[in-house]
Amino acid sequence: MCKFCGNRTHAPAELGSGANRASAVSADMPAGIGEADRLTLIRGGAVLSMDAAVGNFRKGDVLVRGSRIVEIAEAIDAPEAAVIDASGTVVMPGFIDTHHHQFETALRSLLADAILINDGRPESAANYYEWILQKFSVLYRPEDVYISELFGGLSQIDAGVTTVMDVSQIHHSPDHSDAAIAALRDAGRRAVFGYFEGWGDASKYPGDARRIKAEHFSSDDQLLTMVMGGEIYLPFYEDAWTLGRELGIPIALHVVGTFGMRPVFDQLAEAGRFGPDNIFIHMTGMSDMAWKRAADAGSHISLSVPIEMQMRHGNPPLQQALDLGLQPSLSTDVECTMTADMFTQMRSAITLQRMLANDQALRGEDYPKLLSAMDVIRFATVEGARGLKLDHKTGSLTPGKEADIILLDATAINVAPLNNVPGAVVTLMERSNVSTVLCAGKVRKWQGKLLGHDITALRAKLESSRDHLLDKAEIAAALF
Numbered sequence: 450m451c452k453f454c455g456n457r458t459h460a461p462a463e464l465g466s467g468a469n470r471a472s473a474v475s476a477d478m479p480a481g482i483g484e485a486d487r488l489t490l491i492r493g494g495a496v497l498s499m500d501a502a503v504g505n506f507r508k509g510d511v512l513v514r515g516s517r518i519v520e521i522a523e524a525i526d527a528p529e530a531a532v533i534d535a536s537g538t539v540v541m542p543g544f545i546d547t548h549h550h551q552f553e554t555a556l557r558s559l560l561a562d563a564i565l566i567n568d569g570r571p572e573s574a575a576n577y578y579e580w581i582l583q584k585f586s587v588l589y590r591p592e593d594v595y596i597s598e599l600f601g602g603l604s605q606i607d608a609g610v611t612t613v614m615d616v617s618q619i620h621h622s623p624d625h626s627d628a629a630i631a632a633l634r635d636a637g638r639r640a641v642f643g644y645f646e647g648w649g650d651a652s653k654y655p656g657d658a659r660r661i662k663a664e665h666f667s668s669d670d671q672l673l674t675m676v677m678g679g680e681i682y683l684p685f686y687e688d689a690w691t692l693g694r695e696l697g698i699p700i701a702l703h704v705v706g707t708f709g710m711r712p713v714f715d716q717l718a719e720a721g722r723f724g725p726d727n728i729f730i731h732m733t734g735m736s737d738m739a740w741k742r743a744a745d746a747g748s749h750i751s752l753s754v755p756i757e758m759q760m761r762h763g764n765p766p767l768q769q770a771l772d773l774g775l776q777p778s779l780s781t782d783v784e785c786t787m788t789a790d791m792f793t794q795m796r797s798a799i800t801l802q803r804m805l806a807n808d809q810a811l812r813g814e815d816y817p818k819l820l821s822a823m824d825v826i827r828f829a830t831v832e833g834a835r836g837l838k839l840d841h842k843t844g845s846l847t848p849g850k851e852a853d854i855i856l857l858d859a860t861a862i863n864v865a866p867l868n869n870v871p872g873a874v875v876t877l878m879e880r881s882n883v884s885t886v887l888c889a890g891k892v893r894k895w896q897g898k899l900l901g902h903d904i905t906a907l908r909a910k911l912e913s914s915r916d917h918l919l920d921k922a923e924i925a926a927a928l929f
Contacts, residue, residue, distance in 0.1 A: 606894055857884065
């Protein structure tokens with residue numbers, strides 16, 4: 450049995466509770482927020498609902514009962530509710546990251562200048578494929594998995610990301626898998642556990658998916674759900690696809706031309722293997738035929754625009770997706786190279802698309818519709834929820850959905866005065882503007898402070914894990 454999970458439902462005291470947990474509430478936070486029948490009124494903010502039927506409000510209220518949104522209106526009379534003063538903030542759905550390798554948190558910025566594959570140049574000696582996938586990932590112990598997953602999750606809560614699909618390729622044993630699940634649960638936000646490959650004799654991928662699904666994901670009424678990793682560069686990928694569909698869970702995979710995946714992807718396309726349960730990450734370098742088959746099948750596309758540009762995945766195919774009527778989601782990918790906040794993702798997506806379209810316009814050519822700030826916010830919220838099959842629960846402020854809500858400070862020096870809500874969110878804000886975060890109605894960040902965890906103690910454990918990994922990889926620590 451995994452020592453990180455006890456009965457495979459809880460993390461150990463030495464890592465996830467007790468001395469490492471700060472007070473679960475803030476002294477000035479109204480009592481009872483998030484409890485089953487407790488009403489909470491988020492009052493007086495600029496409400497960006499991301500639901501056309503609900504609309505937006507220059508100044509509005511959001512009423513929550515327990516974990517669910519009850520009502521959204523210009524003014525709500527609820528004298529019995531706990532009140533969160535949202536004046537001076539933008540109230541909107543939490544961001545959704547559809548692809549994040551959280552196990553790499555301990556290796557943040559280590560490969561800031563790296564590309565995917567060694568191209569023979571001296572500056573490419575430290576590349577992602579050789580360092581992360583071949584050198585570091587195989588060294589992870591379950592305790593390394595746990596602390597990177599937890600710290601990375603808390604960091605994203607701090608940045609307003611209330612839902613993630615974790616794509617961690619470290620499932621070297623059932624204990625590694627259970628440590629990842631325990632950390633996702635302990636972070637306290639909505640998460641999709643991606644069961645991807647591992648290495649070594651103790652790895653049970655993909656067959657252990659049955660045990661994991663039955664043990665951890667037998668109910669849909671929880672914050673955690675599951676996705677099957679189905680990487681087509683693996684010789685047994687067809688087994689993973691078959692098992693994912695047997696279990697009725699989405700199948701996610703990286704689709705990257707740099708790794709020579711196009712022939713296999715074309716074969717799957719021609720064989721009619723794509724479906725609405727597929728999540729294709731990156732989609733760089735694929736044929737027009739395969740793109741058309743993916744669109745026809747209703748498959749979902751997750752783009753990591755900054756990483757794709759930085760690490761030589763290929764040009765981000767944002768316009769290609771849009772031209773086919775596909776609405777992509779945004780994802781942060783790897784923190785060994787780039788920050789995992791959605792403000793960076795939104796700004797990168799909108800500036801890339803507009804740069805290319807504007808260049809066509811300046812050459813006197815026909816050009817596609819320019820993306821708007823609202824478009825990329827939709828990618829970062831609604832489309833992420835749809836891609837992860839969670840749009841019945843999250844992605845917009847809609848009565849009946851769960852209260853995954855963020856309050857963004859619009860009075861801060863980098864934003865004030867507030868003149869346009871979508872524009873401010875996309876072109877001006879960053880993670881320091883994330884004031885308060887609710888995940889399923891529970892406050893995880895309150896007025897700039899994360900709740901429930903001793904970050905100093907957790908950082909020390911993360912640094913210890915980092916030191917272990919560097920030592921085992923025989924990489925000398927170097928800050929410059």
